[in-house]
Amino acid sequence: MTAPALELKKTPLNDTHRRLGGRMVDFGGWDMPVQYPAGTIEEHLRTRTHSGLFDVSHMGEIDVTGPDAIAFINFVTSNDASKLTDGQAQYSALTTSEGTVIDDLLVYRFSPDKFTLVVNAGTTDKDWAWITSHKKEQKVELENVSANYCQLAVQGPEALEILQQLTELPLVEIKYYHFREGKVDGIPAIVSRTGYTGEDGFEVYAAADKADQLWQRILDSGNYGAASGILPCGLAARNTLRLEAAMALYGHEIDETTTLLEANLGWICKLNKGDFIGREALAKQKDEGPKRRLVGFEMTDRGIARDEQPVLVDGEPVGRVTSGSPAPFLKKNIGMAYVPSENANEGQRIQIDVRGRLVDAQIVETPFYKRER
Amino acid sequence: MANVPEDLHYSKDHEWVRVEGDVAVIGITDYAQNSLGDVVYVELPKPGDEFAANESFGSVESVKAVSEVFSPVSGEVVAVNDAFNDEPEKVNADPYGAGWMIRVRMSNPGEVDSLLTAAEYEDFTKAETE
Numbered sequence: 001m002t003a004p005a006l007e008l009k010k011t012p013l014n015d016t017h018r019r020l021g022g023r024m025v026d027f028g029g030w031d032m033p034v035q036y037p038a039g040t041i042e043e044h045l046r047t048r049t050h051s052g053l054f055d056v057s058h059m060g061e062i063d064v065t066g067p068d069a070i071a072f073i074n075f076v077t078s079n080d081a082s083k084l085t086d087g088q089a090q091y092s093a094l095t096t097s098e099g100t101v102i103d104d105l106l107v108y109r110f111s112p113d114k115f116t117l118v119v120n121a122g123t124t125d126k127d128w129a130w131i132t133s134h135k136k137e138q139k140v141e142l143e144n145v146s147a148n149y150c151q152l153a154v155q156g157p158e159a160l161e162i163l164q165q166l167t168e169l170p171l172v173e174i175k176y177y178h179f180r181e182g183k184v185d186g187i188p189a190i191v192s193r194t195g196y197t198g199e200d201g202f203e204v205y206a207a208a209d210k211a212d213q214l215w216q217r218i219l220d221s222g223n224y225g226a227a228s229g230i231l232p233c234g235l236a237a238r239n240t241l242r243l244e245a246a247m248a249l250y251g252h253e254i255d256e257t258t259t260l261l262e263a264n265l266g267w268i269c270k271l272n273k274g275d276f277i278g279r280e281a282l283a284k285q286k287d288e289g290p291k292r293r294l295v296g297f298e299m300t301d302r303g304i305a306r307d308e309q310p311v312l313v314d315g316e317p318v319g320r321v322t323s324g325s326p327a328p329f330l331k332k333n334i335g336m337a338y339v340p341s342e343n344a345n346e347g348q349r350i351q352i353d354v355r356g357r358l359v360d361a362q363i364v365e366t367p368f369y370k371r372e373r
Numbered sequence: 374m375a376n377v378p379e380d381l382h383y384s385k386d387h388e389w390v391r392v393e394g395d396v397a398v399i400g401i402t403d404y405a406q407n408s409l410g411d412v413v414y415v416e417l418p419k420p421g422d423e424f425a426a427n428e429s430f431g432s433v434e435s436v437k438a439v440s441e442v443f444s445p446v447s448g449e450v451v452a453v454n455d456a457f458n459d460e461p462e463k464v465n466a467d468p469y470g471a472g473w474m475i476r477v478r479m480s481n482p483g484e485v486d487s488l489l490t491a492a493e494y495e496d497f498t499k500a501e502t503e
Contacts, residue, residue, distance in 0.1 A: 023410075040436040041411045236410070236437045302458075304414055304434055326413045326436050355432075355439075 011057035012150050012211035020232055027235055028122025030058045035234035043237035044328040047197055051156035051222050052233040057211060060124030061149050062117040066140040069113050076134050076277060078260055080270040084109040089177045089194055092268055094127060095278035099259040099285060103127045104250055108179060120250045150211035154218055155201030162222040162230060163202050185217045198245025198369050244327050246296050246366035252307060252322045253294055253336055262290045293344035296366035299333040303359035310353040311337045318343060321352060327368060334368050375404035378469055382485050383494035384445040392485055397446045400473045404498045410435040412464040415457035417474055422450045426484050430475060433464060446484045448477040
């Protein structure tokens with residue numbers, strides 16, 4: 001007897017992905033397209049040079065409302081939510097008392113007493129349990145509204161002109177990490193100038209039952225099917241795009257065993273904003289200096305590093321690869337890894353144990369890819 | 374539908390074998406290259422290396438994954454395709470032609486008889502995708 005397979009969760013676009021030929025995989029309990037027929041490399045390159053469309057409706061959304069919303073968010077997250085203005089978003093993290101990471105997230109401020117936290121799909125339930133367990137006397141209402149929303153990411157140098165055809169919102173006026181509420185193709189939506197690709201682009205939140213209409217209209221507006229038109233992109237391209245931009249992926253670069261400082265996320269640790277979970281541990285680690293650090297590397301010999309492979313310095317194992325992959329735009333094999341702080345310097349030669357074969361690599365500056373502005 | 378040429382022999386690990394006298398030409402099937410996606414790296418043995426049937430002789434990597442490749446027959450490698458250093462995508466573009474991987478001088482040519490025919494392999498991949 002085999003146990004019945006767990007029912008995978010589906011975004012509102014599940015049938016659409018199948019119709020477009022998406023290859024579906026189990027991603028943290030979600031049935032998601034890893035790639036479409038164009039293939040990961042083409043999806044990646046098209047996003048860098050023209051535009052790509054991603055279904056990220058599996059991401060979770062948690063509303064925090066009430067007079068103590070800022071104080072509550074500032075207690076459970078590491079960045080300083082009091083610095084946000086209406087219509088602004090902030091990268092932040094839920095931290096444990098050890099300064100390690102429950103999840104990374106975006107904090108959206110709609111008004112002084114209304115915020116939305118956008119969290120990772122696979123951690124939404126854990127985050128919800130964590131956040132609600134810290135609600136004591138604060139005057140806040142918490143609501144897990146993940147199922148209400150679809151979220152589509154339009155990314156790439158042509159994202160703005162593609163989305164602009166569908167909305168009267170003046171997109172050019174929306175600054176990076178800011179958002180506006182308005183209509184896209186007549187559908188009430190939140191349009192946020194954010195993304196996970198290292199490109200300019202937007203993330204559009206709307207009612208879940210409007211996902212198909214939005215998806216189709218964005219593909220039409222982006223000339224899907226033309227040689228340089230928009231392409232729907234799967235999780236594999238999303239991963240290689242974010243890796244070239246050296247953005248952390250929860251469960252790889254960051255988790256409950258890595259602190260924010262080790263992960264070079266000190267810039268979202270506002271130790272002077274007042275008390276928050278993990279502040280003490282992070283302040284102590286900042287004083288002492290973290291013993292290990294996340295670095296980017298590129299292979300200098302033939303071979304591709306993969307997640308979890310050992311990293312060696314002078315023949316001794318010193319760390320592990322958190323993400324390793326070919327970088328389709330840079331045409332290099334790159335990765336990120338934790339190494340002792342004394343080795344965490346650009347130019348440091350390392351080796352990666354690629355299934356028993358030691359392959360030379362070198363620590364390099366991150367991000368690997370930076371778009372021209 | 375994946376292309377499955379009639380005149381080849383197939384393994385359940387998705388390699389094909391073309392018999393040329395006592396030499397077996399080995400590669401991966403159209404079904405395999407399609408499942409892998411864009412191939413970006415191929416690691417192959419050197420001429421002179423010997424493999425037993427079903428032993429791993431190298432690996433094929435896509436952006437996302439690494440797959441070992443297995444020799445369907447026993448013998449000594451007499452040639453390897455050195456085109457993959459520059460053009461690993463040949464595995465995707467022409468899996469039964471320019472995408473061949475190694476030529477093996479068979480030590481036991483009878484092993485070929487235990488491989489799948491084209492029709493059997495087609496049924497096998499159908500069952501696997503269902």
